[in-house]
Amino acid sequence: MPDFLQSRGFSRTLPLVLFALAAAIPFGLSDYDTNLVARFLAMGIVALGIVLTWGHGGILSLGQGVFFGLGGYAIAMHIKLADLAEGEIPDFMQWSGRTALPFWWEPFHSPVFALAAALVGPALVAALFAWAVFHRRVSGTYFALITQALALAFATLIISRQDVTGGFNGLTNFTSIFGFLFAGPGMASALYWITLGALALSWLGLRWLLGSRFGTVLRAARDGENRVRFLGYDPVPFKVAAFALAAMLSGLGGALFTLNAGVISPALIGVAPSIEMVVWVAIGGRTSLGGAIFGALAVNLARDAISSSFPEGWLYVMGALFILVVTLFPQGLAGLLSSRSGKRGENPA
Amino acid sequence: MSALLHVDAVTVDYGGFKALDGFSLDLAQGETRVVIGPNGAGKSTLCDTIIGRVRPTHGAIRFMGEDISRLSEPAIVARGICRKFQAPGVLPSLTVQDNMALAARTDRRWWKALSHGIPAAERAFVAETLDRVGLAARAGTPAGELSHGEKQWLEIGMVLATRAQVILLDEPTAGMGPAETRATAELVRELGTSRTVLVIDHDMSFVEQLEAPVTVMHQGRLLASGTLDEVRADREVAAVYLGHTA
Numbered sequence: 001m002p003d004f005l006q007s008r009g010f011s012r013t014l015p016l017v018l019f020a021l022a023a024a025i026p027f028g029l030s031d032y033d034t035n036l037v038a039r040f041l042a043m044g045i046v047a048l049g050i051v052l053t054w055g056h057g058g059i060l061s062l063g064q065g066v067f068f069g070l071g072g073y074a075i076a077m078h079i080k081l082a083d084l085a086e087g088e089i090p091d092f093m094q095w096s097g098r099t100a101l102p103f104w105w106e107p108f109h110s111p112v113f114a115l116a117a118a119l120v121g122p123a124l125v126a127a128l129f130a131w132a133v134f135h136r137r138v139s140g141t142y143f144a145l146i147t148q149a150l151a152l153a154f155a156t157l158i159i160s161r162q163d164v165t166g167g168f169n170g171l172t173n174f175t176s177i178f179g180f181l182f183a184g185p186g187m188a189s190a191l192y193w194i195t196l197g198a199l200a201l202s203w204l205g206l207r208w209l210l211g212s213r214f215g216t217v218l219r220a221a222r223d224g225e226n227r228v229r230f231l232g233y234d235p236v237p238f239k240v241a242a243f244a245l246a247a248m249l250s251g252l253g254g255a256l257f258t259l260n261a262g263v264i265s266p267a268l269i270g271v272a273p274s275i276e277m278v279v280w281v282a283i284g285g286r287t288s289l290g291g292a293i294f295g296a297l298a299v300n301l302a303r304d305a306i307s308s309s310f311p312e313g314w315l316y317v318m319g320a321l322f323i324l325v326v327t328l329f330p331q332g333l334a335g336l337l338s339s340r341s342g343k344r345g346e347n348p349a
Numbered sequence: 350m351s352a353l354l355h356v357d358a359v360t361v362d363y364g365g366f367k368a369l370d371g372f373s374l375d376l377a378q379g380e381t382r383v384v385i386g387p388n389g390a391g392k393s394t395l396c397d398t399i400i401g402r403v404r405p406t407h408g409a410i411r412f413m414g415e416d417i418s419r420l421s422e423p424a425i426v427a428r429g430i431c432r433k434f435q436a437p438g439v440l441p442s443l444t445v446q447d448n449m450a451l452a453a454r455t456d457r458r459w460w461k462a463l464s465h466g467i468p469a470a471e472r473a474f475v476a477e478t479l480d481r482v483g484l485a486a487r488a489g490t491p492a493g494e495l496s497h498g499e500k501q502w503l504e505i506g507m508v509l510a511t512r513a514q515v516i517l518l519d520e521p522t523a524g525m526g527p528a529e530t531r532a533t534a535e536l537v538r539e540l541g542t543s544r545t546v547l548v549i550d551h552d553m554s555f556v557e558q559l560e561a562p563v564t565v566m567h568q569g570r571l572l573a574s575g576t577l578d579e580v581r582a583d584r585e586v587a588a589v590y591l592g593h594t595a
């Protein structure tokens with residue numbers, strides 16, 4: 001690898017260059033393609049959260065789809081309500097024979113509540129859940145299984161309560177958000193830039209956090225939870241905070257994905273999508289923020305290309321990719337790059 | 350004389366097998382004590398019980414008069430007791446300096462960790478402790494890349510850095526050559542001037558260099574205690590050692 005690729009200046013300017021290139025995409029691509037990339041960027045935010053919990057915290061969650069869903073449904077519920085005339089209820093509720101809005105839909109009339117719910121909701125649920133589980137010193141494997149069960153239960157619940165959740169079809173047919181029409185001119189670009197901005201801010205925030213002493217303790221607990229305890233730390237709050245923040249990022253990603261895609265449904269948040277989220281990160285490199293974004297983009301692009309021409313094949317391709325990466329390159333593509341360049345230690349960038 | 354740490358008739362029962370069997374031990378403030386015994390005697394279990402990794406089935410651990418045997422592990426460390434594990438417990442992906450800084454932190458609450466670098470108040474202390482265990486030149490190396498002896502020193506340093514009053518060292522010289530062992534003995538003797546130290550080791554030349562009172566354990570019980578020469582002359586001790594490790 002040429003020297004300039006390893007220089008400090010290069011590693012500082014590379015993210016800026018990539019950001020500038022990404023920001024120019026709406027000028028170069030069609031609205032359709034811009035929108036596609038925006039969805040993948042939203043997935044990248046989810047992947048960043050997984051780097052925090054799994055890569056640096058050693059907490060493997062196979063249920064990030066739940067938090068993605070909480071974020072997505074929160075924003076979708078607001079859009080459905082905002083599209084209604086006075087006294088109306090959402091279309092799918094009428095079709096299932098309901099005549100009144102469930103009480104827990106009411107607060108989503110408020111855009112502020114919906115936005116807060118999309119971020120704080122997942123974080124709160126995750127914190128309570130993680131606190132209960134980590135206090136019992138549940139092992140990593142059991143934690144992964146419990147989160148997977150959670151994803152299954154959540155998707156099943158949504159499907160079974162068609163009359164209040166939209167069921168299998170999810171929530172879709174959006175008209176406008178905060179008064180802006182989804183089909184309006186420039187809307188695809190605007191949503192794209194918002195998503196890109198959220199991704200960049202999440203990346204910056206996590207870079208800061210992983211470089212802080214909090215990140216050090218988190219990695220220490222990952223490598224030797226007992227050692228950390230016997231040095232006088234309680235690792236539980238560190239792990240709970242990391243898991244809650246990852247859930248918040250997942251919720252943010254879910255909300256932005258929903259805005260860009262115009263739909264949120266159980267098929268996007270259940271067991272298989274939750275595992276897929278981990279696969280992006282495994283491929284990109286579980287301790288590398290940049291790697292995770294790259295993994296999310298690359299896998300989703302490949303998915304888009306493959307599943308349009310060969311719909312049944314995608315799951316096999318992903319499974320094979322996952323096994324290949326985990327067995328051959330446990331640190332993912334980022335690990336491959338840094339071992340080539342002879343870098344030591346973990347580079348959270 | 351009241352003991353600083355009082356292990357009071359502690360039994361640890363692993364489903365019928367008693368790793369500690371009504372074992373008692375007093376450590377006076379400022380004392381250095383060596384605990385020896387054949388493999389499986391219960392030495393590591395004694396440490397486990399003191400630091401709260403294992404809960405006694407019977408008996409109590411009293412520190413400054415207070416029963417600490419039901420406290421959480423971090424709470425016991427906060428009282429001022431810290432232990433070096435038999436298998437070195439350094440954190441491999443952290444640098445030597447980060448390991449030390451982690452141990453040296455005085456405020457261990459999570460939101461106090463939300464900033465970068467070593468707090469100014471702790472920086473000199475971290476550097477000084479690194480220097481004390483001879484690892485100042487290795488500060489930036491990931492701990493996983495240290496030699497076995499260096500890992501032992503780093504962990505001893507980390508235990509010191511917690512500012513613990515009572516230090517438990519479980520086989521600090523395992524895997525060290527004679528020169529490293531001598532340096533470790535020197536370090537432990539120096540620690541003994543300011544802290545209360547309990548040392549477990551199999552290496553008799555190391556134990557000799559410590560010149561400290563010795564307690565011999567066997568099958569979870571106290572077998573003998575006295576100076577090294579006294580316990581060496583003890584017929585029961587000789588029988589146990591010949592029977593188990595000769």
Ligand SMILES: Nc1ncnc2c1ncn2[C@@H]1O[C@H](COP(=O)(O)OP(=O)(O)OP(=O)(O)O)[C@@H](O)[C@H]1O
Pocket residue numbers: 363366368386387388389390391392393394395435
């Ligand atoms: N968790 C456990 N469950 C069952 N038995 C255990 C457990 N931990 C230790 N033991 C047993 O208790 C006995 C004492 O073990 P301990 O590790 O305290 O010995 P030790 O004196 O430190 O020995 P060594 O010199 O080999 O380190 C051993 O027979 C061991 O097998």
Ligand SMILES: [Mg+2]
Pocket residue numbers: 392393394435519
């Ligand atoms: Mg032992």
